[in-house]
Amino acid sequence: MPDVSLTALTIDEGIAGYRDETVDSAVRLTRHLGVRHHIISFHDLFGADLDTLLQKKGRAERACTVCGVLRRKALAEGARRVGGTTIATGHNLDDEAQSVLMNLLRGDLVRLIQDSSSGEPACFLPRIKPLAAIPEKEVVTFLFVQGYFTELPECPYAGTALRSEIRTMLGDLEFRHPGTRQRLMKWQERVRERVTPRSIAGELTRCTRCGALCNSEICQACRILESLGIE
Numbered sequence: 520m521p522d523v524s525l526t527a528l529t530i531d532e533g534i535a536g537y538r539d540e541t542v543d544s545a546v547r548l549t550r551h552l553g554v555r556h557h558i559i560s561f562h563d564l565f566g567a568d569l570d571t572l573l574q575k576k577g578r579a580e581r582a583c584t585v586c587g588v589l590r591r592k593a594l595a596e597g598a599r600r601v602g603g604t605t606i607a608t609g610h611n612l613d614d615e616a617q618s619v620l621m622n623l624l625r626g627d628l629v630r631l632i633q634d635s636s637s638g639e640p641a642c643f644l645p646r647i648k649p650l651a652a653i654p655e656k657e658v659v660t661f662l663f664v665q666g667y668f669t670e671l672p673e674c675p676y677a678g679t680a681l682r683s684e685i686r687t688m689l690g691d692l693e694f695r696h697p698g699t700r701q702r703l704m705k706w707q708e709r710v711r712e713r714v715t716p717r718s719i720a721g722e723l724t725r726c727t728r729c730g731a732l733c734n735s736e737i738c739q740a741c742r743i744l745e746s747l748g749i750e
């Protein structure tokens with residue numbers, strides 16, 4: 520890749536019995552590939568790890584929502600610290616198809632059509648997903664064969680999320696009806712072509728704090744940060 524320099528960024532949320540092992544794998548992988556690696560933790564950024572934040576607020580049932588919001592913030596801060604100009608995340612085809620289905624089931628048209636690949640000047644860096652067309656199974660198989668993982672740790676909070684149910688459902692559908700994930704992605708693409716932000720302008724506004732597209736004065740992410748006492 521000419522004219523591109525990569526820096527790997529690992530977010531350590533502080534999830535006991537899960538994250539330590541995957542951080543070790545990331546250290547081994549980046550060392551092997553000769554890629555500069557930066558680790559940034561919730562503890563450093565927000566003053567406490569995820570386990571503690573959730574305990575304090577009694578919000579274990581919303582763990583994935585809280586974690587997702589804080590992780591996005593951590594990624595942006597990490598990218599700023601290493602001087603990054605684009606954030607490339609590791610989302611795979613399964614992650615992406617699950618998100619389409621989740622947004623559909625929540626009736627969240629704004630999020631369904633939101634495309635962050637070109638970023639928002641002065642708000643967000645562009646976010647790209649180079650692995651988005653590759654099924655999770657292929658990514659994981661590659662890592663196993665290469666010896667980066669010997670077992671696959673699962674996040675202890677995963678079972679609490681809607682995504683977990685969608686994941687199981689989509690896995691079953693894909694098994695019985697191969698191509699389901701790709702068809703979902705194709706459908707999202709077609710909706711994006713037809714539904715422009717302008718056509719849903721009535722339900723769309725910008726968060727007054729962070730500038731994200733949302734359907735209320737303050738976006739969900741900023742509301743969660745406020746409730747956790749994080750600016």
Ligand SMILES: [Zn+2]
Nearest residue numbers: 726729738741
């Ligand atoms: Zn916001």
